[in-house]
Amino acid sequence: MYPLLLGIDGLSYSSFMKCNPRTLFTLFSSTYRGVVLNKKPQFPYSSWLSVLEMKEMREINNFLPNIEQEPRLIRETNAIPINIPITNPTYGNVRIPYNDSISVEQEINEVLSSILEFIEKKPVIASITAIDRFLHKNSSDKCKIYSLIDNAVRKIVSKVDDFIIFSAYGEPKSEEEGNHEEYGVFLATIPRPSEHDTVKISEIGILFEKLVKGGHY
Amino acid sequence: MTDELNDPELQKILSKKMKQILSESISDEEEKEIVKHLDSKNFDDFIRKNKVAVIDFWAEWCAPCLILAPIIEELAKDYPQVGFGKINSDENPDIAARYGVMSLPTLIFFKNGEPVDEILGAVPREEIEYRLKMLLIR
Numbered sequence: 001m002y003p004l005l006l007g008i009d010g011l012s013y014s015s016f017m018k019c020n021p022r023t024l025f026t027l028f029s030s031t032y033r034g035v036v037l038n039k040k041p042q043f044p045y046s047s048w049l050s051v052l053e054m055k056e057m058r059e060i061n062n063f064l065p066n067i068e069q070e071p072r073l074i075r076e077t078n079a080i081p082i083n084i085p086i087t088n089p090t091y092g093n094v095r096i097p098y099n100d101s102i103s104v105e106q107e108i109n110e111v112l113s114s115i116l117e118f119i120e121k122k123p124v125i126a127s128i129t130a131i132d133r134f135l136h137k138n139s140s141d142k143c144k145i146y147s148l149i150d151n152a153v154r155k156i157v158s159k160v161d162d163f164i165i166f167s168a169y170g171e172p173k174s175e176e177e178g179n180h181e182e183y184g185v186f187l188a189t190i191p192r193p194s195e196h197d198t199v200k201i202s203e204i205g206i207l208f209e210k211l212v213k214g215g216h217y
Numbered sequence: 218m219t220d221e222l223n224d225p226e227l228q229k230i231l232s233k234k235m236k237q238i239l240s241e242s243i244s245d246e247e248e249k250e251i252v253k254h255l256d257s258k259n260f261d262d263f264i265r266k267n268k269v270a271v272i273d274f275w276a277e278w279c280a281p282c283l284i285l286a287p288i289i290e291e292l293a294k295d296y297p298q299v300g301f302g303k304i305n306s307d308e309n310p311d312i313a314a315r316y317g318v319m320s321l322p323t324l325i326f327f328k329n330g331e332p333v334d335e336i337l338g339a340v341p342r343e344e345i346e347y348r349l350k351m352l353l354i355r
Binding site: 012013014015017018028033037195196197198 | 276277278279280283284285286287288339341342
């Protein structure tokens, strides 16, 4: 199996106790963990492009109209992109509109089956956007979404040996698009050079590249 | 200009925006006040002023600290007679060293300015609440 970079946009440690996602809790105690620091305003496109270009891309102020050249991390790891929110609809093998028209279940099922299909052939970079798409307006279904995501993560990690699961920022804090908690989740099968530092958003791409190249995949 | 201001559609948008700004600023203020952000300058004053105080020693890189934080906020809402504070150990190493804080998160319970109990790690609300109740009835 090849390595996986899975972004779960808006996933937050602050809801772990309330929603009790069992698989994520297990990973929390059994993998290398960290805190992603991403100051306001946080947008999916600039955050994900910072990961994919392996440098800060704060100047990007909207979804890209199209992808002329594959982002650097995808080129250098030869990874399959799935549902990456740098364009609208999202970019890669699953493409959904970045709004609430696609249900949480549908997105998770499509992303899950796509990851499981490709991870045997190539590294995969995938995103689940449900928390960010739905919790800006209504947080009442939060733990239900966490439960669906947790189930998907359980199925994924049972198949994948090496992974980085992260969120580029925490949960939405208001209806405003760029308003999220500044701290995101980082759980990985590889250690970081300085674990007593927060994880920079661009560092995630660099770590995934190391994971792919270091593992000689 | 006057005509524009009389436009009902514009009035509606302005009123909605005003409500949004007000509610955001109120909730931000509330959030700040529920658990007081402490540093070396106001720490001693805070534990002296509050008969019972619970201080959360944390750091930005500490994932369990972020798991614990909403529980502390909940307890702060439910026990307004207790002073809840949080202090960044990296930015205030003198205070952390004074109380021998070696791992994060660490919760220290103070009574009359003196440390009387502590909890290490992210634990369920019940554990913290039990210790707090014991302290309040003593």
